[in-house]
Amino acid sequence: MPSATSANPAPASGAGPEVARIAVADLALAYGSTVIQRDLSFAVRRGEIFIIMGGSGCGKSTLLRGLIGLLPPVRGDVLYDGRSFCAAGPEERERMIRRFGVLYQKGALWTSMTLAENVALPLREFTDLTAAQIREVVALKLALVGLAGFEDFDPSELSGGMQKRAALARAMALDPDILFFDEPSAGLDPVSSRLLDDLILELRDSLGTTVVAVSHELPSIFAIGDNAVFLDGETRTMIAQGNPRVLLAESTDPRVHAFLTRGKAGVPAR
Numbered sequence: 001m002p003s004a005t006s007a008n009p010a011p012a013s014g015a016g017p018e019v020a021r022i023a024v025a026d027l028a029l030a031y032g033s034t035v036i037q038r039d040l041s042f043a044v045r046r047g048e049i050f051i052i053m054g055g056s057g058c059g060k061s062t063l064l065r066g067l068i069g070l071l072p073p074v075r076g077d078v079l080y081d082g083r084s085f086c087a088a089g090p091e092e093r094e095r096m097i098r099r100f101g102v103l104y105q106k107g108a109l110w111t112s113m114t115l116a117e118n119v120a121l122p123l124r125e126f127t128d129l130t131a132a133q134i135r136e137v138v139a140l141k142l143a144l145v146g147l148a149g150f151e152d153f154d155p156s157e158l159s160g161g162m163q164k165r166a167a168l169a170r171a172m173a174l175d176p177d178i179l180f181f182d183e184p185s186a187g188l189d190p191v192s193s194r195l196l197d198d199l200i201l202e203l204r205d206s207l208g209t210t211v212v213a214v215s216h217e218l219p220s221i222f223a224i225g226d227n228a229v230f231l232d233g234e235t236r237t238m239i240a241q242g243n244p245r246v247l248l249a250e251s252t253d254p255r256v257h258a259f260l261t262r263g264k265a266g267v268p269a270r
Contacts (some may be wrong), residue, residue: 019082021046021178021210022067027076029059029066036062039237040076042229049204049211051221051228051244055259058233060214061182067212068100068180069093080178098126101176103167103184109155115142115166116151122173141169145199161192165199172203179203181213185220197223218262222248230256 020043027040036059044050052060065071067078069085078085080096088096109118119138123129129137142148145165155163164184171179184200185193197220204211215221221228221244228247230240232255240247240256248260 018045020044020079021048021081022050022212023079023082024067025077025079027063027066027078028074029062029071030074031062035074035236037231037236037238038075040229042238042241044210044212044227046210047204047208048226049200049213049224051225052212052214052231053216053221053228053244053259054231055233056216058231059236060216060231063231064180064182064212064214068102069097098174099177101171101174101179103164103171103179103181109163109167109170111155114152114154115147115158115169118155118166119170119173122170126174137173138169141172142166144172144203145169159192161188161195164188164192164196168196168199168203176209178210178212181211181215183214183216185215185217190219193217193220194223200224218260221260230259 022044024040024042028038029036029040040063052063054060062071066073073086077087080099083092083096085093085096109115110121113121116135116138119141120134123134123137127134138151139148142151145168147162147165147169150158150162150166155166158166168179168184181200184196188196200211200213201224203209211224213220213224225244227242228244229238230247231237232239239253240251242250244260247256251257251260
């Protein structure tokens, strides 16, 4: 059984129980007849940075696809603020998806568009803002990720770290309640990775955004993770849950310990 932290901490006197921002209940995901992950049950609190971790090919990105509706589960449910995402009708599901912002592993910026045009795209598609208002929002979002003044740059003119930050600005365009990241630090040098981690923490702290991030990068996991779930590719299920540093100190599962230490003693530097 996975070691777990409490999904819903005890409420203050007189308050009702806290409803998890995201609750995953007995989830199973598959491609055709091939089951990727099964028996997944965990909760993500409001304002938490939650890490989906595990070895290569264990199903981390598959789970992320299931959470945002790109892969229907074969069993189980995902609930947002207590409402079923899987059972929701088309209109309600669309409303729920509008609360999501997604940063894909390679950024997925449109190379034929400037940064301003990339960030403006969801605003043009899904809001009634005027052109002037859109320009204002775009400037604000790029400034939030440290890219003020880069509005007219093409993605090809930027470093990998700057491209990731531009993609994050686009993910934030519609003021999402929840940000989903697929390997945000993949392909970045250590300095750029650290700057991106610091930015994620700053955005969470200033905006109160809930963050779910797929990662196998230990420095990032320990730097930003409040809570985590560990997926195992061999058993095809979760085998641990909790704060990454607590799991490092307390987990007795050799697979979890080996992953969190890379076979070395101690916590990776950061």
